[in-house]
Each structure stands twice: as C-alpha cells, then as structure tokens.
Amino acid sequence: MVDNKFKKGLLIASLSLNVLFILFFIGKRFYYSHWSLFHHVKLDRWSEYLKSKPDTGEIIFLGTSITEGFPVKKEFNNPKVKNMGFAGSISENGIQVIKRLIYRRPQKVFLEFGVNDFKYHISADTVKSNLITMIDIIKAKSPNTKIYVQSVFPTNIDSLNNKIVNYNKEAESICLTKEATFINLYPDFLKGNKIDSDLTIDGTHLSTTGYFNWRRLIDKYVN
Known part of the structure; x- marks a missing residue:
C-alpha cells in the first residue's frame, strides 16, 4: 500500500513537472510574440519616434539591448x-x-x-527565415533604403558561439542573395574563442570599449 502511494506520488510529481515545463515554453513564446505588451515604457519611445516627422536621410538602428545601449547620435555625431x-x-x-x-x-x-533567439532556443532556421522577411519587407516598401545586416556578436558561452558562427555564415549568404550588405563584426570582438572580456560587461552586452570598437568598424557604412 505504501509502495503504491509512493509510486502514485512520483507519477503526479512527474506529470506536474511536465505540465509546468510545457506552460513555461508556451508562456515564453507568448511573451516574445506579444513583446510590446510587456514594454510599456519603451512603447513611449516608439510612440514619440513614430509621431515625429521623418528626417530626410534618416539612419535607423534596430536590434536587441546591445543596440539599445549604443549611443549612436553621440558616436556618429549625426542627428x-x-x-x-x-x-x-x-x-x-x-x-x-x-x-x-x-x-x-x-x-x-x-x-x-x-x-536572444539563440538564448531562447529558437531555431536557426526560424532566425534565417525572419531575416529574409525583414529584408524583403524593406525592399518591397522602401526600395531605396540601404540594408546593413550586422553579424551576431560572440558571447562567453561556447555552445552559444557555435550556433552564432554557423548562423553568421548563413546570414552572409542570405545578404549576398538579397543584395544587402553583411557586416561581420564577430572576429573583431573575439579573444580566443570567446568575446574579449575588455569589450563586454557580462559576456554578452558591450562595454564602453566594445561600443567604441563597434563604431570604429561601421563608421564607413554610417557616414
């Protein structure tokens, strides 16, 4: 009797863990597919930007927190x-x-x-498909816009870097096919097989020196 209760308890615990595991990934996908709902403060920045009059010659940086932390106006001295x-x-x-x-x-x-895609275990095929879609939308809606696809930066995690290296090669091929400019920043941020510790604050996000290095590498494309 005790043995049966123990087995039943293990079964319930196992099922509960499986349900929690499934709910975690469902919740994560909902969060990222409805990203804007969870970033109200940042939406104010979006709202202000979208309401502003478009500048002739506007140059827009889109990306993750790595881009968000890049003081582009100051670095490029260009409003x-x-x-x-x-x-x-x-x-x-x-x-x-x-x-x-x-x-x-x-x-x-x-x-x-x-x-972030790779950190959240989103497949490389999905990331590549999304990149193609981004390029196609820009070319269809604004054919005179020049597109610059920057490589994913290295991190301090070997398994993540393996995925990033493979993706960067595929992204470069996509850009060649789609007539977009691919900028391979990855090698210039490496020390050994990982991101140079002088260029990062936590193994992913960039330090002041890291941003200086980034600006130096892409200045010719911006200005």
Whole structure:
C-alpha cells in the first residue's frame, strides 16, 4: 500500500513537472510574440519616434539591448542616426518594428538580431527565415533604403558561439542573395574563442570599449 502511494506520488510529481515545463515554453513564446505588451515604457519611445516627422536621410538602428545601449547620435555625431533597439528583442520582433516604421523610408537600416533567439532556443532556421522577411519587407516598401545586416556578436558561452558562427555564415549568404550588405563584426570582438572580456560587461552586452570598437568598424557604412 505504501509502495503504491509512493509510486502514485512520483507519477503526479512527474506529470506536474511536465505540465509546468510545457506552460513555461508556451508562456515564453507568448511573451516574445506579444513583446510590446510587456514594454510599456519603451512603447513611449516608439510612440514619440513614430509621431515625429521623418528626417530626410534618416539612419535607423534596430536590434536587441546591445543596440539599445549604443549611443549612436553621440558616436556618429549625426542627428539623423536613430536608435530603435529594444532589450529582449528577437528576430520576430524585428519584423514587427520594420512594418511599423518602413513608411518613413529611411536612407539606411542597420539590423542586429539573433543572440536572444539563440538564448531562447529558437531555431536557426526560424532566425534565417525572419531575416529574409525583414529584408524583403524593406525592399518591397522602401526600395531605396540601404540594408546593413550586422553579424551576431560572440558571447562567453561556447555552445552559444557555435550556433552564432554557423548562423553568421548563413546570414552572409542570405545578404549576398538579397543584395544587402553583411557586416561581420564577430572576429573583431573575439579573444580566443570567446568575446574579449575588455569589450563586454557580462559576456554578452558591450562595454564602453566594445561600443567604441563597434563604431570604429561601421563608421564607413554610417557616414
């Protein structure tokens, strides 16, 4: 009798863990597919930007928190450079924001997506498909906009870097096919097989020196 109760308890515990596991991934997908619902403060920045009059020659940076932390106006000394990166963004969010801003017909768009996708175990095929969609939307709605796809930066996690290296190669091929400019930043942030500790604050996000390095590498594309 005790043995049967113990087995029943183990079964209930196992089923409960499986249900929680499934709910976790459902919740995570809901969070990232309805990303804007959870970022009200940042939506104020979006609202202010979208209500503003489009600048001739506008240059827009889109991406994750890595982009959000990039003081682009200061670094490039150009008021037409706009930072619309948002923490937590995945490539699917890139599609959403491009649909909202492409009517402004910017001169240039710089994309930085992928690291969060891989952290959240989103497949590389999905990220590649989303990249293709982003490029296609820009070309269809604003054909004169120049598209710059920046590689995913390295991290301090080997397993993550393996995925990033493979994706960056595929992204470069996509850009070649789609006539977009691919900027491979990955090698210039490496020390050994991981991100240079002088260029990061936590193994993913960039330090002041990291942002200086980024600006140095892409200045010719921005200005």
